[in-house]
Amino acid sequence: MTNVVNEDYDVVVVGSGGGGGMAAYRLTALGVKVCLVEQGPNQAPEDIPMFQRNDEAPLRAIGTPDKNWGYFDNGICGTWLPDQPYTSDEGVDFTWYRAQVVGGRTNHYARHSPRMGPYDFIQGDLDGLSPNWPVTYDEMKPYYDATEAVVGISGVNTGMYNHPGTPEDILQPAIAPRAYELLMMASARKVGVPAFQRHNAILTRNLGDRLACFYATPCMRGCSIGAAFSSSTSLIPLADKTGKLTIVTRAKVCTVETGADGKATGVTFVDTQTGVEGRIKARSVVLAASACATAQILLTSGKAGSKDGLANNSGQVGRNLTDTPAVRVTGKFASLENRPRYDEFGANMDHIYMPWWGYEAQKKGVMDFPRGYHIEVGQGFRDAPELNAMQQYSDRNGLVFGEGLRDEIRRHWGSFVYLDGRGEMVANEKSYCALDSEMKNKWGYPVLRFSFEWSDYEYNQIEHMQETFSAIIERAGGEVVSGLGASKDEISKPGGMVHEVGTTRMGTDPDATVCNPYGQCWDVDNLYVMDGGVLPTNPHKNPTLHIMALAYRNSENLAERLRNGEI
Amino acid sequence: MAAALSVVGGCAPKSIKTAAVDGIAPWPSNIAVPEVDHAGYGQFPDYFEIGEVGPWPKILSDQHKRQLEKFADLILPATETAPAPSDVGIAEFFDDWVSAPYPWMTDTRRTVHHGFAWLDAQAELMFKTKWLDLSDAQATEILTMMSESSRESGPLTQPAWMYKNLRELTIGAYYTTPEGEVDLGHVAAQPLTGDYPGPTGEALDHMRDLILSLDLEWEDLPVGPPPYDTSYAFTGDEPK
Structure with a gap:
């Protein structure tokens, strides 16, 4: 690890994912001297195992306690990290997936990149169940444009209400739908559900030093050519070129330090390999450690004996925690058995989706849930065979063996298609994270404790998804084989979609929010939050793009205040 | 993102029925199973160093490997165009699996050690010989009995679970090999230029x-x- 203790920076950015990477990119471009701190290691592009087959790994690359999401999942990552445990309330099974590697969770995300629309910013006016954002779509539009220009987005614009498009000079060509995606598009459209090629943060044309996708390797392992966007390949190298960036890896930030005037003076960290503590000084601090980890740092940063933490006069740090409610309904299609084979892998991620279409119905009050969802489509024979998945194809006629089993597996391979619902949760009082009063991690700092409950808004939405997905599958000639149980049983685990946001909300009221409309903490003038913590709501439109667009915008605010001497 | 943690074949039955039943050998749950307490491959493995099997010591005997190969080759017999599991390294896969120091391999490790002793005893009872010496027809008779028995109750819960567990692992391990993919007709992704x-x-x-x-x-x-x-x-x- 670089010795950084005695060096002064303009900004120390904590976390190198979408928010932190974008902050580093934008701040350095504006001439600001940045120290980017990442608790995981760097994984150089040449060290990414892009082409290895599952049988070129121990245990056919399945998930283990060491690598929860599979052997090749990029970096030190998982819901279970031995050095950094967390707890949940009794009866709560919160899964907190963390990715400790340069680029953070942008190495792992689905690259789905829908914009929020005007409607999403003003839910406070529309249904009153959560606050308006302190910024409108019109104000954010230039920052979406700028963010998408550097991220690289392929897809088509839907032209639909509340689903804003990307300017044609930025948007790259969409990717051809797979066979089963065509079937689902046609069926959805027939039953009144819109279906389009989706916006992916995957290049179909070269962009700067990054190359277009060659359609052959899993995005979740990382992408050494930068076709699949990640902060590590697509933002941090650009920041590095400015000469203004220092990267410190394997350093877990524990607290934000403050001076006698209450302003942040830097951060403390532990070297995760040696346990040695260190300190980085800076004129300002940006927390982008991911929503819950940022809340943890703030709550841990209080004066000795104070339970309330730093920047928490509102008492809202850790509150308003939301994730994406989700359900999977799987269809079996006799018409797809033994279908003609072809290379169905494509760009690995989904090429199509069904955007939310029920705004008018919701306004009329004919639905029993307030917020929208979208539908994702998967399976077929897109992915290479996986050890855990093969039983699905082999058990259709009981546990047969011997002659005939090969034919059965071959026949069913590629004949399942699932629809995944991705909804919007309304924040509630019972869902939050706080410091555990007893457990500490190996370095002596308190761990997080999660409280979480879905409400009827989410359960009702899940039921609507189940009905809709059944209709789409059946209209396409399929038979639903799983996913139609009671919504309370079928809904995803809290945290399971890795879309936890809201724990340091931004807003216009210092008594009710943690951050001002620029992500600056109300209580600490030179402390910003630039991860999903600031999102006042959690629309079903995957959060990464919004986190990055806000970080782009709010970094300009920080840079300007640094320049004009306010900080 | 997809969930990734799952246990292949579920969990072995906890209650062990050893009451004598005519024609069925008792499940030999007193046979010692090797302890596995080595480190795993760690949270940040060197992908290019480790390769196809984990860095942990392997615990299966040659006899276990031959017994597993016979079992797997009956599940997915070779055809004119597709090799048998024993020809694509199924024994090495099982050795890696049961030797791995992770919790959800524990049941299979126990099942292999108890189960092939049971198969030998059952073969002795039915055909006066050992599992490895059975003809395919004789072995098939035992596998059929295991496959049709309940994993919930009755005298064959353990053999039935053994069958399901080893069958699933055989299928999963086989079709993740290049030869298995060919038999499946899977068209593996190839790098493309252009769209x-x-x-x-x-x-x-x-x-x-x-x-x-x-x-x-x-x-x-x-x-x-x-x-x-x-x-x-x-x-x-x-x-x-």
Whole structure:
């Protein structure tokens, strides 16, 4: 690890994912001297195992306690990290997936990149169940444009209400739908559900030093050519070129330090390999450690004996925690058995989706849930065979063996298609994270404790998804084989979609929010939050793009205040 | 993102029935199972160093490997065009699996050690010989009995679970090999230059015929590489 203790920076950015990477990119471009701190290691592009087959790994690359999401999942990552445990309330099974590697969770995300629309910013006016954002779509539009220009987005614009498009000079060509995606598009459209090629943060044309996708390797392992966007390949190298960036890896930030005037003076960290503590000084601090980890740092940063933490006069740090409610309904299609084979892998991620279409119905009050969802489509024979998945194809006629089993597996391979619902949760009082009063991690700092409950808004939405997905599958000639149980049983685990946001909300009221409309903490003038913590709501439109667009915008605010001497 | 933690084949039955039943050998749960307490491959393995099997010591005997090969080759017998599991390294896979120091391999490790002793005893009872010396027809008779028995109750819960567990692992391990993929007809992704074409040829014809036969619209679908027809539109969602 670089010795950084005695060096002064303009900004120390904590976390190198979408928010932190974008902050580093934008701040350095504006001439600001940045120290980017990442608790995981760097994984150089040449060290990414892009082409290895599952049988070129121990245990056919399945998930283990060491690598929860599979052997090749990029970096030190998982819901279970031995050095950094967390707890949940009794009866709560919160899964907190963390990715400790340069680029953070942008190495792992689905690259789905829908914009929020005007409607999403003003839910406070529309249904009153959560606050308006302190910024409108019109104000954010230039920052979406700028963010998408550097991220690289392929897809088509839907032209639909509340689903804003990307300017044609930025948007790259969409990717051809797979066979089963065509079937689902046609069926959805027939039953009144819109279906389009989706916006992916995957290049179909070269962009700067990054190359277009060659359609052959899993995005979740990382992408050494930068076709699949990640902060590590697509933002941090650009920041590095400015000469203004220092990267410190394997350093877990524990607290934000403050001076006698209450302003942040830097951060403390532990070297995760040696346990040695260190300190980085800076004129300002940006927390982008991911929503819950940022809340943890703030709550841990209080004066000795104070339970309330730093920047928490509102008492809202850790509150308003939301994730994406989700359900999977799987269809079996006799018409797809033994279908003609072809290379169905494509760009690995989904090429199509069904955007939310029920705004008018919701306004009329004919639905029993307030917020929208979208539908994702998967399976077929897109992915290479996986050890855990093969039983699905082999058990259709009981546990047969011997002659005939090969034919059965071959026949069913590629004949399942699932629809995944991705909804919007309304924040509630019972869902939050706080410091555990007893457990500490190996370095002596308190761990997080999660409280979480879905409400009827989410359960009702899940039921609507189940009905809709059944209709789409059946209209396409399929038979639903799983996913139609009671919504309370079928809904995803809290945290399971890795879309936890809201724990340091931004807003216009210092008594009710943690951050001002620029992500600056109300209580600490030179402390910003630039991860999903600031999102006042959690629309079903995957959060990464919004986190990055806000970080782009709010970094300009920080840079300007640094320049004009306010900080 | 997809969930990734799962236990292949579920969990072995906890209650062990050893009561004597005519014609069925008792489950030998007193046989010692090796302890496995080595480190795993760690949270940040060197992918290019480790390779196909984990860095932990392997615990299976040659006899266990031959017994597993016989079992696996009965599950997926070789054909004229596809090799048997024993020809694509199924024994090495099982050795890696049961030797791995992770919790969800524990049941299979125990099952292999108890189960092949049971198969030997059962073979002795039915055919006066050992599992490895059974003819395919004789071995098939025992496997059929295991496959048709309940994993919940009755005298064959443990053999039934053994069958399901080893069958699933055999299938999963086999079809993740290059030879298994060929037998499956899976077309592995190949790096492309230019745009991804989507389905072509027969695959495209099949899908067009299917969509039209279902009385669904084909003409406005975005088929093949860009550019795309933009005639499809969705309206009526804007709140009034």
